[in-house]
Amino acid sequence: MRVLGIDPGSRYCGFGVVEDAGGTRVRHLAHGVLALSESAPMEERLRALHQGLTRELSAHRPDFVAVEDVFHARNARSALVLGQARGVALLAAVQYGARVRSFEPSVIMQAVTGTGRAEKEQVGRMVSVLLGISPFHGRLDASDALAAAICGLLRANDPVLRLAR
Amino acid sequence: MRVLGIDPGSRYCGFGVVEDAGGTRVRHLAHGVLALSESAPMEERLRALHQGLTRELSAHRPDFVAVEDVFHARNARSALVLGQARGVALLAAVQYGARVRSFEPSVIMQAVTGTGRAEKEQVGRMVSVLLGISPFHGRLDASDALAAAICGLLRANDPVLRLAR
Numbered sequence: 001m002r003v004l005g006i007d008p009g010s011r012y013c014g015f016g017v018v019e020d021a022g023g024t025r026v027r028h029l030a031h032g033v034l035a036l037s038e039s040a041p042m043e044e045r046l047r048a049l050h051q052g053l054t055r056e057l058s059a060h061r062p063d064f065v066a067v068e069d070v071f072h073a074r075n076a077r078s079a080l081v082l083g084q085a086r087g088v089a090l091l092a093a094v095q096y097g098a099r100v101r102s103f104e105p106s107v108i109m110q111a112v113t114g115t116g117r118a119e120k121e122q123v124g125r126m127v128s129v130l131l132g133i134s135p136f137h138g139r140l141d142a143s144d145a146l147a148a149a150i151c152g153l154l155r156a157n158d159p160v161l162r163l164a165r
Numbered sequence: 166m167r168v169l170g171i172d173p174g175s176r177y178c179g180f181g182v183v184e185d186a187g188g189t190r191v192r193h194l195a196h197g198v199l200a201l202s203e204s205a206p207m208e209e210r211l212r213a214l215h216q217g218l219t220r221e222l223s224a225h226r227p228d229f230v231a232v233e234d235v236f237h238a239r240n241a242r243s244a245l246v247l248g249q250a251r252g253v254a255l256l257a258a259v260q261y262g263a264r265v266r267s268f269e270p271s272v273i274m275q276a277v278t279g280t281g282r283a284e285k286e287q288v289g290r291m292v293s294v295l296l297g298i299s300p301f302h303g304r305l306d307a308s309d310a311l312a313a314a315i316c317g318l319l320r321a322n323d324p325v326l327r328l329a330r
Contacts, residue, residue, distance in 0.1 A: 042267070043259040046252055050260075076244040080235060083248020087211055088256050090249065094208040095215075102207070 001156065002029070004062035004098070005149030006053065007141050008089040010081045011036055013049055014141030017060045018131065018149045026150055028131035030060060031142040042081075046088045053092040065093035066152025068144060069102040103151050108144075111151035123147050166321065167194070169227035169263070170314030171218065172306050173254040175246045176201055178214055179306030182225045183296065183314045191315055193296035195225060196307040207246075211253045218257040230258035231317025233309060234267040268316050273309075276316035288312050 007014035016031035034052040036045040057065075067089055073079035093100045106116035112126045124136040124143040130150060136143040172179035181196035199217040201210040222230075232254055238244035258265045271281035277291045289301040289308040295315060301308040 041265070043255040043265045046256045047259045050256055070245060073241045073245065076238045076241055079241040079244035080238065080248040080251065083245040084252030084255065086245070087249030087252035090208040091211045091215055091253055091256070094212045100206070100208045 001064060001153060002060065002062045003064045003066055003149045003152040003156070004057065004060055004093075005066045005068070005145040005147065005152060006089050006093070007068045007144035007148060008049075008082070008086045009141065010042070010045060010085040011038060012139060012141045013053070013085060013089065014143070014145035015053065015056050016142055016146030016149045017056075017062060018146065018153055020153060026130060026153060028133050028146070030056075031146050032056070033139065033141045042084065046084060049085060050088050050092050053089055054096065057092060057096040057098065062098050064152055064156050065096075065098045065100045066148040066156075067093065067100065067102050068108060068148045069104045099156070101152065101156070103148060103155070107155070108147050108151040111154050112147045120144070166229060166318060167225065167227045168229045168231055168314045168317040168321070169222065169225055169258075170231045170233070170310040170312065170317060171254050171258070172233045172309035172313060173214075173247070173251045174306065175207070175210060175250040176203055177304060177306045178218070178250060178254065179308070179310035180218065180221050181307055181311030181314045182221075182227060183311065183318055185318060191295060191318060193298050193311070195221075196311050197221070198304065198306045207249065211249060214250060215253050215257050218254055219261065222257060222261040222263065227263050229317055229321050230261075230263045230265045231313040232258065232265065232267050233273060233313045234269045264321070266317065266321070268313060268320070272320070273312050273316040276319050277312045285309070 002019040005016045013034040017029040021027040109118045110116045127143045128135045167184040170181045178199040182194040186192040274283045275281045292308045293300045
């Protein structure tokens with residue numbers, strides 16, 4: 001099974017692709033960040049995000065898409081802006097035809113670090129260790145997306161989590 | 166000029182279409198509500214919303230799309246959910262190729278009632294008076310969308326508001 005993870009944002013949207021390599025092994029296939037112009041009107045940023053994600057979905061052909069859920073935001077305004085990007089990411093995934101599921105940040109952290117209360121940097125380090133790739137520096141959108149993808153691979157068929165939203 | 170207004174929501178999304186009828190007159194063309202299944206997963210609701218809005222945009226061929234902005238939500242969680250629907254609405258509008266603009270609720274109220282602090286019901290009454298259509302009963306998603314459309318018609322070329330987001 002191949003999973004594409006998405007860490008959606010209205011300025012940077014991370015994506016990462018992994019696949020099942022037999023047993024408990026996970027193979028890294030790709031990762032990247034879509035950077036959206038801060039000066040462009042919101043609707044143009046959303047169009048660029050939709051185009052970018054649709055392109056990556058077509059290129060990597062995942063069976064399953066795991067999207068990081070967000071319960072916490074600084075305030076209602078930033079939650080609304082983040083929601084706009086997240087809605088477009090979910091739309092691109094469902095239009096592509098993959099199974100889609102949202103995972104709470106604590107569930108993703110648990111999947112890659114063994115605890116739901118890890119630091120963002122610890123998640124980044126564990127992603128590079130688990131996948132055998134170079135450590136991440138600077139922005140962590142891509143490593144967060146890879147963490148979501150790893151979580152998706154482990155939890156795709158979990159019946160309890162399938163019911164949770 | 167023809168304007169399609171949208172009052173986006175994750176459960177009900179109102180739309181309304183008006184056009185310039187010369188002078189200060191506004192002609193009503195259509196309105197309706199897209200009802201999204203509450204039991205469906207969010208990504209399926211967003212797909213249905215995108216399909217429904219794309220269908221209405223193609224049917225009514227507006228030059229301009231006015232989307233009600235939302236600054237206030239009960240909490241960050243509901244703002245996130247509302248943002249998802251709003252992002253998909255903005256995407257459908259920009260993909261269709263119309264000019265798109267967001268208007269704050271107070272600006273829309275001002276346009277149809279003369280005050281930015283009107284009651285929701287007053288907006289509904291003024292919309293039916295201005296357009297010469299039957300009063301609205303029950304849910305006001307469609308009349309809110311028509312109010313956004315009327316506001317868009319009046320403000321489409323306002324240079325100050327074009328810069329505001």
